Amino acid sequence: MNIQIAQGVDLKIIQTSQFKNNTIVFNFSIPSNYKNFAKLALLADLLENASLKFPSEMLVSRKLSEMFGASYGVTVLRYGNQHTLRIRLTFPNNHYLPHKEDLLNDAMAFLREMIERPFAKNDQFDAHYFKIHQTNLMSYLDSISDNKEFYSTLQLQKLYYANDLNQGTYLLGNIDSIRELNASDLYNFYRAFIQQATVTVIVAGQIDQAQVVSRLKSFSTLSDRNDLGLKLFIEPELPKVPREKTTVFPGSQSLLNIGYRLPIYFGDDSYFAANVFNQIFGASTRSLLFTNVREKASLAYDIHSSYNSFSGMLSVQAGIEFKNLSQVIQTTDEQLTATADMAYPESLLVGVKKSMINQHRSQSDYLSTLAERQYVRQISGVAFGDSQWEQLVNDVTKKDVAEVAKRVQYQARYILQSQGDNDENN
Incomplete structure (x- = not known):
């Protein structure tokens, strides 16, 4: 079932009783641009680990436990020329819970909190929270050279796309680009991104369709947006000589x-x-x-x-x-x-x-x-x-x-x- 929540915001519902869980996946996509790689990589960490209502990883974990062990994650992906921030929540199907609890409203409320109310005040991410995750991401990037197989894969990618930084650059950016970010600028990027990205929501499981549509339409961020003209396939300008x-x-x-x-x-x-x-x-x-x-x-x-x-x-x-x-x-x-x-x-x-x-x-x-x-x-x-x-x-x-x-x-x-x-x- 395909439903348009707003212009540029599509909902795809897969009704199936095959699984004991339901899943809700938000895909926010923009054209691949290396200047945004570090921003989206750090933003994914910030949206995954805290919000205003749950201002710590422990509180987020506690809420997921209350939803009978629901799992939540945020990641960045590259599909050809598209750069996607993915937010996923998987939670038990109510048919398999002891008292048939319907977690859909809870799940949607949690997602709205994590997406629309990040851990930020006065138009910037919480300074301490921002610094912790900025440092963690730089440490991860610094450790990549220890994984020789992955490191050499990235080097081949860089060499292959020597004429295209949008494809040759690692999707999480580099240490310098992460270091240059600050809590205020990244929050401004978040607000623009969440309102402008093309959105595809995938909901799969035994789901009340009307309930899903109603809850999604209550998201203030899922409003009309312009067509970004997203292209999928990469047709690179490759060097004439290998x-x-x-x-x-x-x-x-x-x-x-x-x-x-x-x-x-x-x-x-x-x-x-x-x-x-x-x-x-x-x-x-x-x-x-x-x-x-x-x-x-x-x-x-x-x-x-x-x-x-x-x-x-x-x-x-x-x-x-x-x-x-x-x-x-x-x-x-x-x-x-x-x-x-x-x-x-x-x-x-x-x-x-x-x-x-x-x-x-x-x-x-x-x-x-x-x-x-x-x-x-x-x-x-x-x-x-x-x-x-x-x-x-x-x-x-x-x-x-x-x-x-x-x-x-x-x-x-x-x-x-x-x-x-x-x-x-x-």
Whole structure:
């Protein structure tokens, strides 16, 4: 059921008795702009942990406990060219409570409090509260380099999108951009953001529709707003010559990250073939990369590929010994060629498709998956029923996969070389 609460504010209701919980998800979306990354990252922390009525994490937790262990969270996400602040509350279905308590009114009142009455006074966030979360976020950003796999992924992203700061910049910003924020300016940003962002509310479970609509219309922030002209898919201006960079760090294992352009997007005619290709190439434990680079040749501690259908990007990450770098690159190229030449057993194609379908079915057992799929339908305008999804996967042929592989274009390579390997080579 699709309902418009106000101009630019849409409500999607999924009625289902499959789960013991209900969930309410607010998605506030604006065009991706790196200048807003730090602001929204810190704002998410501030909206998650306190409000005027609940001015501490303990009081928020206590209220959630009163709602029979409801869970609440705020996060920031990137869907292609869209930057989304997501606020989610999941609470028990009244049919499973001892006295059939209806928590919907309580849930809506709690969300309104957390969204519309942040812990702020005199047009600024509480100074002490702001400082704590600002410091915590800077500490987290400072610790990212300790997670070598994630750090190298971010460096590849930066290299790949060298001409686009809105995509090449980490979604949570950087330490300097967080440090520059103050409690007053961020509060002014919050007020503008909450009134201007495009809003999609997803409600799933056994829900009284009229009650949901009535409560949402009581939110003062859910008023008419202008169309932001949100675009989803990224069509980057990529460098004409592939970019490559190597960084040396103290450690015992090097990391190879390769970025490719794969201009196939969610809902395209070749979308399902692209997903099957990714599984065959490197995303699954039966893939060509895993089997031939890791298992047979023993050239990598781990190797896998990832495909983003909103950005049209394919990436490969491998944990390696630096002395094997050229051999790993060559063998990876050979697996891409093998995919394009259909030089792999039919059983791999069959097994990959079966695994994809089983995973899709198992994910359907989660309420969060239903809400997420509904949101993707909303922002993309593309919808697949479960049976249709499975049929489209099963329809993919070796030739379809080969045509996808032929469209892969090498764009960037980032190497995180361990100091141990460097010393050994020297």
